[in-house]
Amino acid sequence: MIAARVNSGGVPLSYADKRIRLPVGMSQLAEIRLRTGRSACAVTLDGRMLKCSEPFSQEDITACFLELCRNSVHSFAREISEGYITLPGGHRVGFCGTAVTGSGAVSTLRDVSSLNIRFAREVRGCARELCSSVFADGLCSLIVAGKPLSGKTTVLRDMARILGETHRVCVIDSRGELAGVHGGIPALDIGENTDVLNGYPKAEGIMCALRSLSPEIIICDEIGSDAEAVAQCMNCGVKLVVSAHAGSIRELRGRPGISALVDMFDMAALLGQKGSLLELAELQS
Numbered sequence: 001m002i003a004a005r006v007n008s009g010g011v012p013l014s015y016a017d018k019r020i021r022l023p024v025g026m027s028q029l030a031e032i033r034l035r036t037g038r039s040a041c042a043v044t045l046d047g048r049m050l051k052c053s054e055p056f057s058q059e060d061i062t063a064c065f066l067e068l069c070r071n072s073v074h075s076f077a078r079e080i081s082e083g084y085i086t087l088p089g090g091h092r093v094g095f096c097g098t099a100v101t102g103s104g105a106v107s108t109l110r111d112v113s114s115l116n117i118r119f120a121r122e123v124r125g126c127a128r129e130l131c132s133s134v135f136a137d138g139l140c141s142l143i144v145a146g147k148p149l150s151g152k153t154t155v156l157r158d159m160a161r162i163l164g165e166t167h168r169v170c171v172i173d174s175r176g177e178l179a180g181v182h183g184g185i186p187a188l189d190i191g192e193n194t195d196v197l198n199g200y201p202k203a204e205g206i207m208c209a210l211r212s213l214s215p216e217i218i219i220c221d222e223i224g225s226d227a228e229a230v231a232q233c234m235n236c237g238v239k240l241v242v243s244a245h246a247g248s249i250r251e252l253r254g255r256p257g258i259s260a261l262v263d264m265f266d267m268a269a270l271l272g273q274k275g276s277l278l279e280l281a282e283l284q285s
Contacts, residue, residue, distance in 0.1 A: 019040070019053045019054065019056070019060070020032070020040050020042075020052050020053045021052050021053065022042055022052055023042060023050045023052055024042065024044055024050065026119075028044050028045055028046075029042055029043070029044060029045070029119055030043050030044060030045050030118065030119065030149055031043040031116055031117060031118050031119070031149075032052075032116075032117045033114065033115070033116050033117075034056050034060075034061060034064060034114060034115040034116075034117075035056065035061075035113065035114040036056060036057065036058050036060075036061050036113045036114065037055055037056070037057070037058075038055055038056065039051040039052070039053050039054060039055055039056075040052050040053035040056065043149075045274060046273070046274075047149075047273070058113070061112060061113060061114065061115065062112065064115055065095070065112045065115060068085065068087070068093055068115070069085065073108075077107075077108060080095065080108055080109055081105075081106050081107055081108055081109075082106075083095055083106075083109075084175075086175050086176035086177055088180065088182035088187060089120060089180045089182070089187045089188070090120030090153075090176060090177045090178065090179070090180030090187065090188055091117065091118065091119055091120050091180075092117075092118045092120070092175065092177055093115055093116065093117050093118070094115070094116040094118070095109055095112050095114070095115060095116075096112070096113050096114040097109035097110060097111050097112040097113055097114075098110050098111045120153070120154075120177060120180060120188070121154060122154075122157065122158070122188055122189060123151075123154050123158060123275070124158060124161070124189070125158065126151070126154060126155055126158050126275050127155045127156075127158035127159040127161075127162055127275075128158075128162060129277060130144075130155065130159065130269055130277055130280075131159060131162050131163065133277075133280055134267055134269065134280070135163070139163075139167065139216060139217050139239045140239055140266035140267060141234065141239045141240045141241070141264070141265045141266045141267075142239075142240075142241045142242075142265060142266065142267050142268070142269060143223075143241075143242055143243070143244055143252065143262065143265050143267075143268040143269070143283075144156060144159075144241065144242070144243045144244070144268075144269050144271065145243070145244050145245070145246040145249065145251075145252045145268055145269065145270050145271065146243075146245070146246070146247075146270060146271035146272070147245065147246075147247050148245065150271040150272060150273065150274075150275065151271055151273075151274055151275030152221065152243040152271060152275075153177050153178060153221055153243065154275055155243075155271065155275045156178060156219055156221055156241065156243055157178050157179075157188060157190060159219065159241060160178065160179075160190040160191050160194050160219050161189050161190055161191040161194070162191070163191065163194075163217060163219075164190060164191015164192055164193045164194035165191060165192060165193070166193075167193065167216045167217055168193055168195075168213075168214065168215050168216045168217075169190075169191055169193060169194040169195070169215060169216070169217050169218075169219060170194070170195045170196075170197065170209040170213050170215035170217075170218050170219070171190055171194055171195070171196045171197070171218075171219050171220070172197050172200055172202055172205035172206060172209065172218060172219070172220035173196055173197065173198045173199070173200075173220075173221075174199065174200060174201060174202055174205065174220065174221070175221070176198060176199065177221065178190065178196075178219070178220075178221060179196045179198065181196055181198040195209075195213050195215070197209060202220050202223065202224065202226050202229065203226040203228065203229035204229075205220065206218060206220070206226070206229040206230070206232070206233050206240075207229055207232065209238075210232065210233065210236055210238060215238055216238065216239065217238065217239040217240070217241060218233060218238060218239070218240050218241070219240075219241045219242075220240075220241075220242055221242065221243045222242075222243055222244065222245070223242035223243070223244055223258065223261065224257055224258070226261075230261050230264055231264060234264050240265070242265075244258055246270070248270065248279075249268055249270055249279060249281050252268060252270075262283060263283060263284070265283050265284075266282070266283060266284055267280065267281065267282055267283060268280075268281045268283055269281075
């Protein structure tokens, strides 16, 4: 069952499938967590954590890890060094283990001890209310904030689909989660007039979009300290929609690396559980 959910691009999870007995349907799942020496844990969309297997051994975790990497860890070296890989369809697997460092940076992981499989899903229409509120008077730049698992990526994906019906949209999909590109083709619906720069670092992707794609609006997830690229985008008359981790607008303003960017945006939207809109704030006084 897990394999069927993740296997849209030919990535199997047959090893884990044989051991896990899901207590709920796949449509209710947000994550499955596998940890050495512990039972698998299914995390539902409403936050419940349900045991669903006998304990996994280190050998079990290693077998699942290798299967997810298609038995070619080297092919995923860059992603693994950042702690995750993205599977076809936009599903994401995070890893815990022992960091191997060199030149002051993490080069890879060894002794992988846990896996967190996060399921991408399309929820068509989930961004309709937000789009109606934010873009009623025209396009503007927006930060979509929320805690982990609040649905930020799902909302951004649907926003790209909605805006892509009537505007030139460019998605900078650094981690392959928004569009779920496989073989150059988005597996998820991101709109008729939406272009995707897949795998680009955000700053380079924004600059590439400005140079070559003439977008009206650029969408990317989890913005960092990319102040120069953000400023360049704003000063070119192109609007920018990004996501950021924060539990409140106040937290958003106080986050190191992001606080300097906040005032460049017109509005911020704070999401609650399952992408519900908790707060909408104007950032330009």
